[in-house]
Amino acid sequence: MGEKKQQFREFLSRQGLKSTRQREIILDEFLRGDSHLSTEDLYLKLRKKNPGIGYATVYRTLKLFSECGIAEVRNFGDGQTRYESTTCEEHHDHLICKACGAIIEFEDPRIEELQEQVAKDHGFAIVSHRLEIFGHCAKCLYK
Amino acid sequence: MGEKKQQFREFLSRQGLKSTRQREIILDEFLRGDSHLSTEDLYLKLRKKNPGIGYATVYRTLKLFSECGIAEVRNFGDGQTRYESTTCEEHHDHLICKACGAIIEFEDPRIEELQEQVAKDHGFAIVSHRLEIFGHCAKCLYK
DNA sequence: CCATCAATTGAAATTGGTTTTCAATTTAAC
DNA sequence: GTTAAATTGAAAACCAATTTCAATTGATGG
Ligand SMILES: [Mn+2]
Ligand SMILES: [Mn+2]
Ligand SMILES: [Zn+2]
Ligand SMILES: [Zn+2]
Numbered sequence: 234m235g236e237k238k239q240q241f242r243e244f245l246s247r248q249g250l251k252s253t254r255q256r257e258i259i260l261d262e263f264l265r266g267d268s269h270l271s272t273e274d275l276y277l278k279l280r281k282k283n284p285g286i287g288y289a290t291v292y293r294t295l296k297l298f299s300e301c302g303i304a305e306v307r308n309f310g311d312g313q314t315r316y317e318s319t320t321c322e323e324h325h326d327h328l329i330c331k332a333c334g335a336i337i338e339f340e341d342p343r344i345e346e347l348q349e350q351v352a353k354d355h356g357f358a359i360v361s362h363r364l365e366i367f368g369h370c371a372k373c374l375y376k
Numbered sequence: 377m378g379e380k381k382q383q384f385r386e387f388l389s390r391q392g393l394k395s396t397r398q399r400e401i402i403l404d405e406f407l408r409g410d411s412h413l414s415t416e417d418l419y420l421k422l423r424k425k426n427p428g429i430g431y432a433t434v435y436r437t438l439k440l441f442s443e444c445g446i447a448e449v450r451n452f453g454d455g456q457t458r459y460e461s462t463t464c465e466e467h468h469d470h471l472i473c474k475a476c477g478a479i480i481e482f483e484d485p486r487i488e489e490l491q492e493q494v495a496k497d498h499g500f501a502i503v504s505h506r507l508e509i510f511g512h513c514a515k516c517l518y519k
Numbered sequence: 520c521c522a523t524c525a526a527t528t529g530a531a532a533t534t535g536g537t538t539t540t541c542a543a544t545t546t547a548a549c
Numbered sequence: 550g551t552t553a554a555a556t557t558g559a560a561a562a563c564c565a566a567t568t569t570c571a572a573t574t575g576a577t578g579g
Contacts, residue, residue: 251546251555272537287558292537308453312536312566328500337498344490348509351482356514357471364507366491371499394526394575415566430529435566455537455565526575533568538561545556 237264237303237318244301258283259294263304264318269336271313309336309365326363330370337370380407380446380461387444401426402437406447407461412479414456452479452508469506473513480513 241260245252262279263270270278276291295316298304307315309329324345328337344364352359384403388395405422406413413421419434438459441447450458452472467488471480487507495502 249555253546253556255557285558289538289559290557293556308451310451314537328495328498330500331503337500339494339498341490341494344487344494347484347487347490348507351484351487352471352509352511355471355480355482356517357473357480357509358512358517359509360474360511362507362509364491364505366495366500366502366505368495368503369501374499374501392526396527396575398528428529432530432567433528436527457566520579522579523577524575525577526573528571528573530571531569534566536564536566538563540561541557541559543557546554547552548554549550549552 235264240303241298241301244297250297255286255290256294256297258286259291260298263295263298263316268317269307269309269315270317271315273313275316310367326365328366328368328370330373331367332369332373335370335372378407383446384441384444387440393440398429398433399437399440401429402434403441406438406441406459411460412450412452412458413460414458416456418459469508471509471511471513473516474510475512475516478513478515 238260241256242252244250245256259275259279263275266275266278272288272292272295275295276286276288279286279291295304298316299306303319304316305319307317307327309315309327323340325338325340326344328339329335330337348362349359351357381403384399385395387393388399402418402422406418409418409421415431415435415438418438419429419431422429422434438447441459442449446462447459448462450460450470452458452470466483468481468483469487471482472478473480491505492502494500
């Protein structure tokens with residue numbers, strides 16, 4: 234079984250929650266599909282194969298994923314909350330195309346290090362951060 | 377008259393819009409008060425001296441400020457849109473305390489430069505960006 | 520000054536994404 | 550199996566943001 238599935242089951246058990254058919258289905262689709270999906274995105278994908286699943290269940294399950302640590306919440310300013318699977322990969326930030334909506338991930342240790350330094354200069358203890366760069370992707374620029 | 381007030385009047389005239397008592401009052405309060413205010417924050421402050429002013433007017437006027445370039449829209453993830461006056465100061469980013477809500481501004485040319493580099497590496501043209509660091513401020517840490 | 524007309528205003532209604540409620544159902548443990 | 554607690558889906562509620570609309574106000578220019 235996938236590492237993430239295992240992690241979720243342990244989380245449920247630890248919290249006195251139950252493993253259900255719906256949660257399995259939602260997790261499978263969440264792990265398989267594209268990243269940066271909104272609740273609605275995922276709900277619509279799920280409905281195709283599982284007409285019975287309710288929006289509220291998808292919403293609640295994604296919330297559990299983030300509490301469990303297998304999903305991260307993103308907010309790119311389009312009014313939709315998005316979730317992405319936390320893979321074994323490191324933390325990363327995003328370039329977001331204002332034209333086509335493409336999301337490019339990047340990671341720059343030098344920027345991370347400078348953030349630490351800035352925080353330190355202000356006696357500030359970092360819990361999390363987000364860096365989002367908006368603009369136009371290569372594809373959209375030369376079209 | 378303040379530079380920003382002048383700038384707003386010229387904007388209104390250019391757009392065929394009118395200068396009104398309400399817009400003057402809202403601009404005065406916006407320029408005087410704290411920064412990073414939500415529409416509701418500003419609305420409540422205004423009501424104390426000007427009971428007649430409507431929420432919709434505050435909302436619409438703040439939108440005009442941002443179109444005019446004298447205000448910038450901020451979204452720190454608490455579900456409220458905030459506005460801050462664009463002073464002559466440079467662009468800056470934010471440290472946000474999760475405990476007390478304090479907002480500390482900073483500016484680091486080295487980070488900005490690295491962002492440019494990242495974008496360049498991806499053939500991406502930057503329009504804007506935001507860097508927000510969440511955590512605990514010095515004051516909250518030693519309390 | 521006054522007439523005119525488009526812009527503005529405030530209250531109330533609407534929107535859209537999120538979150539909660541609740542009765543029926545399902546799950547895990549005994 | 551029985552039982553108690555957790556879960557589910559539909560519908561309602563929530564809430565900030567946005568729009569609607571009838572009444573009012575500002576700018577223009579006769
Ligand atoms: Mn990502
Ligand atoms: Mn600021
Ligand atoms: Zn693009
Ligand atoms: Zn603090």
